[in-house]
Amino acid sequence: MIGVFGGSGFIGRNLVDCLNEEQRSFRVFSRRKVVGLHAETKIIDFEQPESYREYLKGLETVILLVSASVPSTFANDIASEVERNVLPYSRFLRAARSTGIRHIVYVSSGGAVYGQPIAPIITEEHPTNPISPYGCAKLMIEEMIRTMSTEGGWTYTILRASNPIGRYQSSEKGQGLVARALDAAVSNTALDIWGDGTSLRDYIDVRDLCDVIARSLTAEVVKNEIYNVGSGSVYSINEIVEICSSVSRTEIKKNYISQKSFLVKDVKLSIDKAMRDLNWKPKFDVWSSIESEFTHTIALIPGYSAGRTSVV
Known part of the structure; x- marks a missing residue:
């Protein structure tokens, strides 16, 4: 049995769709129920694994x-990152040691854990020197999973994902540039952009990310390995906003503000290792991914009509 922890979130909801399509046997663990989530769901407090320890024994x-x-x-608050992310994971991993869990898949960050690039293309061998508390916490969780694997008796696959975009993404939770840009389009408000908009990022369709997660469940070659997961292409922030404007048929007003010190300037991930080991390659381009996200966004807004303002 597969356990999906965080299955009601953006990536989780897409992963549920993917696992259902593949007819996998799985169970979702979440803080809340989601209407329309087609999966058996157990409501838990992830931070308190003793309260759901019995459920862990049925998972592989x-x-x-x-x-x-x-x-x-928590851009400038490492204490909050440790308290709200690192410590809950440490408690979960402690509880997992005496269960039937034999493999752990962890979705980490494909940019924040590396810090400022020292090479044009970042491979999995690139040094990990995070410059933000967020990236530091992700790396600490990776290291806990790896360090505890021998005693815990599990193998692991760590997926360092780029910026996932697509269906179910929400701007309300600060989930990325595309969600915020499309929200600005439909609400006719200005989009805050940190810096001058020239920073380069890799944006991957969440369906492609879920495909990698699903493949990592069965392929023996991916055990005890780390993989970058991205689209293999990069776009500037300004380019992504222009695509969002075109898709929404609305000119998005931009408000440029000071660059944040915790943001990495340019990130281009090498995905050669994942493509080779998993016999995988991305299926969706950025344009179709943004279209999918926009379609989902406006479906939730009664009476919304795109194209109120022409793009210039």
């Missing part, structure tokens, strides 16, 4: 998507 594989923050949430 766990997929860990739980996060109490996004890159900017």
